[in-house]
Amino acid sequence: MRQAIARLPGSMIREVANAGLGRSDVLAFWFGESDEVTATPVREAAAASLMRGETFYSHNLGLAELRAALRDYTAALHGDPGDDRIVVTSAGVNGLMLAMQLLVDPGDEVLVVAPVWPNLPSQPLILGGVVKRAALRPDAQGAWRLDLQALLASITPATRVLLVNAPNNPTGWTLTRAEQQAILEHCRRTGTWIVADEVYERVWFGPEACAPSFLDIADAADRLIVVHSFSKSFLMTGWRLGWLVLPRGHLDAIGTLIEFNTSCAPVFAQRGALAALASAGESVAPLVAHWRACRDTLCDALAPLPGVLVARPPGGLYAFLQLEGGTDSLGLAKRLVNEHGLGLAPGVAFGPEGEGWLRWCFASRDAGRLLDGVARLRHALGL
Numbered sequence: 001m002r003q004a005i006a007r008l009p010g011s012m013i014r015e016v017a018n019a020g021l022g023r024s025d026v027l028a029f030w031f032g033e034s035d036e037v038t039a040t041p042v043r044e045a046a047a048a049s050l051m052r053g054e055t056f057y058s059h060n061l062g063l064a065e066l067r068a069a070l071r072d073y074t075a076a077l078h079g080d081p082g083d084d085r086i087v088v089t090s091a092g093v094n095g096l097m098l099a100m101q102l103l104v105d106p107g108d109e110v111l112v113v114a115p116v117w118p119n120l121p122s123q124p125l126i127l128g129g130v131v132k133r134a135a136l137r138p139d140a141q142g143a144w145r146l147d148l149q150a151l152l153a154s155i156t157p158a159t160r161v162l163l164v165n166a167p168n169n170p171t172g173w174t175l176t177r178a179e180q181q182a183i184l185e186h187c188r189r190t191g192t193w194i195v196a197d198e199v200y201e202r203v204w205f206g207p208e209a210c211a212p213s214f215l216d217i218a219d220a221a222d223r224l225i226v227v228h229s230f231s232k233s234f235l236m237t238g239w240r241l242g243w244l245v246l247p248r249g250h251l252d253a254i255g256t257l258i259e260f261n262t263s264c265a266p267v268f269a270q271r272g273a274l275a276a277l278a279s280a281g282e283s284v285a286p287l288v289a290h291w292r293a294c295r296d297t298l299c300d301a302l303a304p305l306p307g308v309l310v311a312r313p314p315g316g317l318y319a320f321l322q323l324e325g326g327t328d329s330l331g332l333a334k335r336l337v338n339e340h341g342l343g344l345a346p347g348v349a350f351g352p353e354g355e356g357w358l359r360w361c362f363a364s365r366d367a368g369r370l371l372d373g374v375a376r377l378r379h380a381l382g383l
């Protein structure tokens, strides 16, 4: 086995979840998905495709109809990206890996804004990249902040890729437009690629339709790859479908990589995705409004608890909370599952910056479940 693989840490979210899977008494909030099934018309479109016999290999880059629909969807949110910039991937995680395979040679430096979903820094490690971390820090209210000047100072001509996920999993932290502008201008000077994981862009609780995106300010020649997914705002985690927005001129190379990774995304899943995009105008806003209510229910119940620090995240699916004196979030998360039937993700799973914190996914059909979970936490804390 290659050293890079032997050294890869396993997922600590899985480590906790495995302790509780199969136990019907556990209230699980550890994974980043809703307990709500994909909308009926989306499932029907995929089922109809299967019944028509669409069971064959397809184009590396995705169905032309889906790529056209994604261009329209992108245009409505961020302005027209132009021809030949969008490619369908086998979900966000595959899109991230394709971007890394396109850009990272062994020894290349990748700077990751953290804490962050562990898959982001793991992928360049698999390829032999050298991963550095730029830390977000919590303020006194528990909201996470970027030190922009420190980040810019750590992006040098030796930085091949800046990997940034905003809205961020697990903290909910989001880049402002001014920060994006400063980062883009700096990376233009250093020749650094920006890989922007914007899979939570629609899971945004501000008045706008989505969080600020690098696509709003970059042009088609910028070294920018934006990673998207159908998983979150279309309730399609199990479909394994996403897309990339690339700079002009990179489609052939990505198509070649897709050929050697997955060859193509399943056609029936892409038919479902077309139906999801067709109804996005009516489906996304009510879903996000519901998640906003879930966020408020959870944060309002957690915030008054003594020894608990939590801020209302502006985007994403998670409350990130700190328990006073907590230094071993993995041990704590295991105790919460084993002794109290409460399934949360340990903050250290998202890097050392998250140690002492816990991540709670609030995307639940039934907000009452969240309150049952808070009752278990209170019991665990002796409150």
Ligand SMILES: Cc1ncc(COP(=O)(O)O)c(C=O)c1O
Pocket (backbone or CB within 6 Å): 032, 091, 092, 093, 094, 117, 165, 168, 169, 197, 199, 228, 229, 230, 231, 237, 240, 241, 242
């Ligand atoms: C930050 C981030 N990026 C990407 C993904 C990938 O999602 P998927 O592979 O389901 O599209 C996730 C999933 O949790 C995530 O949290």
